[in-house]
Amino acid sequence: TGKELIAQAIHQNSNRARQAFVPVHCAALAANLLESELFGHEKGAFTGATERRIGRFESADGGTLFLDEIGEIDASTQVKLLRFLETRSFERLGSSKSVKVDVRLVCATNRNLTEMAKTGEFREDLLYRLNVVTIQLPALRQRPEDLVILLNHYINFFADENEVEPVVLAQSALNVLRAYSWPGNIRELRNFCENIVVLKRGSEVTEYDLDAKYNAVLEAETSSQMLSISPSLSKEENEKRLLRNALIKANGNRTKAADLMGISRRTLHRKITQWPELDVGK
Known part of the structure; x- marks a missing residue:
């Protein structure tokens, strides 16, 4: 339906246009990789983590982070995303140091998050924090x-x-x-x-x-x-x-x-x- 194009248009017509637009397709990443992809990790955080890696939130600092298929993220990542929305900070995997960033978050889904919240598949408190401005895109x-x-x-x-x-x-x-x-x-x-x-x-x-x-x-x-x-x-x-x-x-x-x-x-x-x-x- 052109979700990413709409997200890009929002970014390009804002005061963040000179900064990065960073898209992430959540459904394309396995649950054990998504948290590291979004928030980054420190060297030695897990097997194979041979060096520090900057996540997408840091890459989008000052700009816009677009999370497509937000309904596919796992429970652990939902908790960390909720904490970011409340504090505007996060910790890389393997670190206790908070990283503060200025990011506009745009999310998209083709699923009914309200129904998912009722069944416990999606955190209700996270839904309320995300649901600030909603744009319905017709098929x-x-x-x-x-x-x-x-x-x-x-x-x-x-x-x-x-x-x-x-x-x-x-x-x-x-x-x-x-x-x-x-x-x-x-x-x-x-x-x-x-x-x-x-x-x-x-x-x-x-x-x-x-x-x-x-x-x-x-x-x-x-x-x-x-x-x-x-x-x-x-x-x-x-x-x-x-x-x-x-x-x-x-x-x-x-x-x-x-x-x-x-x-x-x-x-x-x-x-x-x-x-x-x-x-x-x-």
């Missing part, structure tokens, strides 16, 4: 109006990077990509764009050039189960998805799309006026 599937903008951006980006002509997405391909849910969000979209730029090299891309997984989604969603409701989406998001799929199946013909939905053409027109991103012809 790519909830931002259909952004899809074409992002596709054009990354197609041009990878065309420049590979010194080839950018591909052109035909309307049929765009219809398929709009119907796809993009579970991998921006990262998946980037990889898709790099793939087609490298393989197609300046040619037009139609629905037949796309991987079967994209077409399979459109075929499934525009079949007799087209009117199924996803419990993970809001009522408005479900309505948008169903209307968009009907328009795609009808190849943009509003009368046919209205018939598929069992609504009047006037109602459909009003909905498209309300949500212009639904118009598959755009």
